[in-house]
Amino acid sequence: MPNVSTVPYALLQPTTDDAHFPPDAFLSSVQNLNPNSRRDAIFSWAHRVYAALLESQQKTQRIGRANSVPHIKTPKRAVTTGVPDSYFPRPAYQALRKQSFQGPASPSSPYPQQRFSALGHGPTPYDAAQGAQGQRTGYQQEAKMALKILEEVCAQGGWKWLDGMLIAGCLAYGLSDLVGALGWYGRILERDGNHVEAMSNLASTLFCLERLEEAEEYWKKAVRKRPGFFEAVEHLVSLLCGQGRMAEAVGWIGGVQKALRRPAVEGTPKETNTQDSAGSLRSPAEKASKTTDSPASSVATTDTTSSGDTIHFDYYQDDEEAQRLKTPRPQVTTTTLQARSPYNIPPNDTPRMLNLLHAKANMLYNLTRTPEAASAFEDAVLLAVGGHQNGLSGLVQRIINTLSTLTEGVSFSGPSSTGAVLLTPSMALKTAELVFPPHGELPGLMGAAGGKQGSKAARSTTSNALLSLAKIWQDGMFTGGSKGGAPTTTPGGVRDILALYYLSLSLHPSPSTANNVGILLANVQQVNPIPRPATAASTAGTQPPIPVPGVVPGSGVDLALHYYHFGLQLDPGHAHLYTNLGSLLKDLDQLPLAVKMYEKAVTCDPSFDIALANLANAVKDQGRVEEAVEYYRRAVRANPEFAEAVCGLGGGLGSICAWVGRGGVGVKDGVCVDRWHVDEGGMLVDALAVGGGRTWGVTRALQWRWYHDRRLGRKGDYTRPQFPATVPVPTAPTVLPFHTFTCPLTAQQVRQISQRNGIRISCSTLRSPWLPKTVYPPPNPPDPVIHVGYVSSDFNNHPLAHLMQSVFGFHDTARVKAHCYATTPSDGSPHRHQIEREAPVFVDASAWTPAQLIQRILDDGIHILVNLNGFTRGARNEVFAARPAPILMSFMGFAGTLGAEWCDYLLADTTTVPVSTVRPWRRNVVIKPEEVVQETEENAKEGWVYAENVVFTKHSFFCNDHRQSAPDAVGPRVTWEEEVTRRWKMRKELFPDIADDTIILANFNQLYKLDPTTYRTWIRILTRVPNAVLWLLRFPETGEKNLLHLARLWGGEEVAKRVRFTAVARKEVHISRGKVADLFLDTGECGGHTTAADVLWGGTPVVTGRRWRGKMCSRVAASLVGSAFPRTGPLAREAEGMAGKMVVGGEEEYERRVVELCKGMRYVGEGRAMPELMRIRKVLFEGRWESELFDTRRWVRDLEGAYERVWRGWEEGGEGDVFLDEGEEGRYGGGRVVGEDEE
Secondary structure, three states: OOOHHHOOHHHHOOOOOOOOOOHHHHHHHHOOOOHHHHHHHHHHHHHHHHHHHHHHHHHHOOOOOOOOOOOOOOOOOOOOOOOOOOOOOOOHHHHHHOOOOOOOOOOOOOOOOOOOOOOOOOOOOOOHHHHHHHOOOHHHHHHHHHHHHHHHHHHHOOOOOHHHHHHHHHHHHHOOOHHHHHHHHHHHHHHOOOOHHHHHHHHHHHHHOOOHHHHHHHHHHHHHHOOOOHHHHHHHHHHHHHOOOHHHHHHHHHHHHHHHEOOOOOOOOOOOOOOOOOOOOOOHHHHHHOOOOOOOOOOOOOOOOOHHHOEEEEEOOOHHHHHHHOOOOOOOOOEEEEEOOOEOOOHHHHHHHHHHHHHHHHHHHHOOOHHHHHHHHHHHHHHHOOOOOOHHHHHHHHHHHHHOOOOOOEEEOOOOOOOOEEEOHHHHOOHHHHHOOOOOOOHHHOOOOOHHHHHHHHHHHHHHHHHHHHHHHHHHHHHOOOOOOOOOOOOHHHHHHHHHHHHHHHHOOOHHHHHHHHHHHHOOOOOOOOOOOOOHHHHOOOOOOOOOOOOOOOOHHHHHHHHHHHHHHHOOOOHHHHHHHHHHHHHOOOHHHHHHHHHHHHHHOOOOHHHHHHHHHHHHHOOOHHHHHHHHHHHHHHOOOOHHHHHHHHHHHHHOOOOOOOOOOEEEOOEEEEOEEEOOOOOEEEHHHHOOOOOOHHHHHHHHHHHHHHHOOOOOOOEOOOOOOOOOOOOOOOOOHHHHHOOOOOHHHHHHHHHHHHHHHHHHHHOOOOOOOEOOOOOOOOOOOEEEEEEEOOOOOOHHHHHHOOHHHHOOOOOEEEEEEEOOOOOOOHHHHHHHHHOOEEEEOOOOOHHHHHHHHHHOOOOEEEEOOOOOOOOOHHHHHOOOOOEEEEOOOOOOOOOOOOOOEEEEOOOOOOHHHEOOOOOOOOOOHHHOOOOOOOOOOOOOOEOOEEEEOOOOOOOOOHHHHOOOOOOOOOOHHHHHHHHHHHHHHHOOOOOOOOEEEEOOOOHHHOOHHHHHHHHHHHHHOOOEEEEEEOOOOHHHHHHHHHHHHHHOHHHHOOEEEEOOOOHHHHHHHHHHOOEEEOOOOOOOOHHHHHHHHOOOOEEEEOOOOOOHHHOHHHHHHHHHOOOOOOOHHHHOOHHHHHEEOOHHHHHHHHHHHHHOOEEOOOOOEEOHHHHHHHHHHHHOOOOOOOOHHHHHHHHHHHHHHHHHHHHOOOOOOEEOOOOOOOEOOOOOOOOOOOO
């Protein structure tokens, strides 16, 4: 490093006053200097040449894109404190700031008027041709000569002169020799791998070469090495935001905050730590890939500054003491305090830190992380004001206390100790001077670099942060939402918000601030209407243009008029100010004046939807309806989602009978509101004919209309209804639909839990970026095959695959073509292999996004899409919510209602879904007024559960595959005598210690299905049947201990010894050994499904109930039992009535029936027993080959008939529920299965 003392300091400062210094003359002047002095002189001259080069290029726009090309860092000369010196050209943050971070929008609109623009430059390469053109100038020639001299000097010194190499790289960059610049910076990093200036400059050069990923990595490395090197921080943030990665940018700024934050001094409050999990110097991806390097260890501690960085000044007196006295102070007394920055940075870098915090806050706001944004704005404000011992609340209280001492130009909304301080604009402009006397200089910005211009920019940024923070609080006050820490009561909330606005306005007078203050003051309730007198000086230049009768001087409304007028003086073209002034005048019954203000607003911004709608309302109130309609039309064109404008337009058109294109409401909860609509051509349209709908049903109706329009060669508009951006996606209830299976909930509760989950999925899907603007196109008509898609995550070793593995291959391909979409990868099980092999179309969609899966469904022309998951793990319900097929069905995967508009049909029977439990007026695919049940108090009762239409099957809705895949289904059929012998032998192997006359009661369900009521009944049965044992599974193992403990408590030790547990067995063993049980006892809250089918196949009788009308899961076993006994064949007469004896009502009947069966049974030989229970077993075992329950091919044929019925109904406009009886065509009427609920 050269000796600084040998070179005049002026030479070290970049200046262009005498930059054009001929190289030959310069070399002659330094020829006789000693080597060190000569090197320093060359460096200073090269530095001035570089500065002149950039200035000339910027003036002639040969570099161009001043805000698009990253700046590079020239070498620092004097290193005395470890603090980076200032450099030339201007730091990158100046370029970033010129794009003006958009803070929260003004409250004149419920939505932000302008979204946050991406920070800094875009990925624009440096234009070398521009640099080549500039080489014709003397500055270019001089720069080339300087570069050549630097190269010679560096080479003579063995390439150890890093500062010389750095300025050489800068010159190469300025001459558009980007490859050469890379070489210079690379040499520096070879010598010093921690040289952050070279890293940052190298990154800037890579950026101009469009090598963005490499540039990003070098900037990240520089920031990690020196978090206080703002050049790199600003460029990194700019790059990330330019790529739309605002969340990452927020994380990096947070990491810099954390690294530079001073440790809390004992005895002073700690600064609010607003860092989140991203507040380290690594992106989320880096955190995942570099787990061994903690964020803390990756940050190099910045150099500490000298004691001279601390600034002494007159500041506040103790606010806590002032609050305790509760008396306004007659004058501002001061105590000397130290303004100590919360960050370990030199004072001249404070504006740069301020800009970063402000940028972070704006990004958080635009990421809708409003509470975090408020905290970040607070950090920025506290940095600018030098901190406060009580944080922001102390600053706010100080402002209020100071302003309360004023004697003119002030009034209060209530008592001066609690009411809001109401200032005229001219007095508000003095707030900074009063709070920070004598000149209003912010303590935290004292000593900042940049002179007056830099100070003005920093004050503007602080003003913007105050404005944004106050706006967030104000929004929270009006909406009841979070204000990021603002007081929640009024008028205290207004007091604090106004304090921030006043300080903001005094730092940088802004029309947006005046607008917000006007809105706030217009809503202040004037508790104390007697204001303090205002002098001419205090109101000069702020009088409203026209006096308004009845407005009390000094009141909130009066001052609101002043602030609107003041804002318009600052910006005569501010549309929001005119709009809000017009609204206030309208509220004051000054309608003609209001119209004039709205007209001015529209003149300033012809597409301002709020101003147009307000103007329309105002002229309509004047009786000028036709003009109002035109303004409403303009408002709707500007913002089609603006509900108030749409409603106004509809009302205005209706008031003048302008019905063309009016449309209609259609159906609301099954009630046809208006059948006859008017189309764009003025023709009448029957709502029945177009399949009109409402809310979620609109998508279904549009798809139906598209289908018929295409068949008739017509075209139409099939735009999907848009989910309002302001409506949040509902959260899922804590109790999930699957939890309702085992919880004793009411029908209403079961329904609402499913409904809320369904709505959440619908809302989330409608917000998805992959969803197109139009509804999905319908498929072509069947030809004549109906294409049915089955979507499931359970095409593996799962009960669903066990039950349905043959179904897809059994379909009659002349009627139905099955398409299986597996959303999980193959587990290699035989069940998966069979489905893949036999299904006509099998698609492994396990790695597909919803959009990809939907596209395949569309390509396959699916007519009916079946949900085999429901609300179970692995479900892809968002696919169904997007409605890629005309008809959506659900069965087998979830035994209950989905409660969602993205499920049109359930497959069930009248045992599992009693007709009395369906919604009376649902008919959600019908738009026939003459057939709709009116929604009256009687049928709107809460006893219903199912909102879907239901296909009621002839027999049990439950499918199984036992006749194809059970262990004893292959090979010669076993005779009854052989079965008795086998069963007895297995019984002895399983329970060798029990007596021959022991009756084995069993349940093989998972233990989560067991509830106290059912277990109590079982214990009572054991007590009444001394020779009975209860066989349960360790499913899971931890349940055994608890159940045995309860058995002892409820039945005594002797009964507890008769509760037996065995381990869970493989599927084939489980089915085989199930026949050992004499009687299967079903659980009540959630009964056996697959398990019940397994034991019935083995011939074991099942006693089950129908505990809840509205819980399908508690009634499945009753459905299975009702279809298990043969209705045809030699055993039909003997089987008659048996099912009714096995399906019981309440718990008492359940207990009584089991005890009767047990006491009537006795073994008379090896495996032979009498009388009733063994007879039932024989009928079940021998009749399983004729039973409808196990006839999978019959089940598939019935399902195909159901598909044809619902598709035909959809084409015709829908007909609601479908009842299938013995006729293949089915009917609309009272089909039933054995055991049907008569409730």
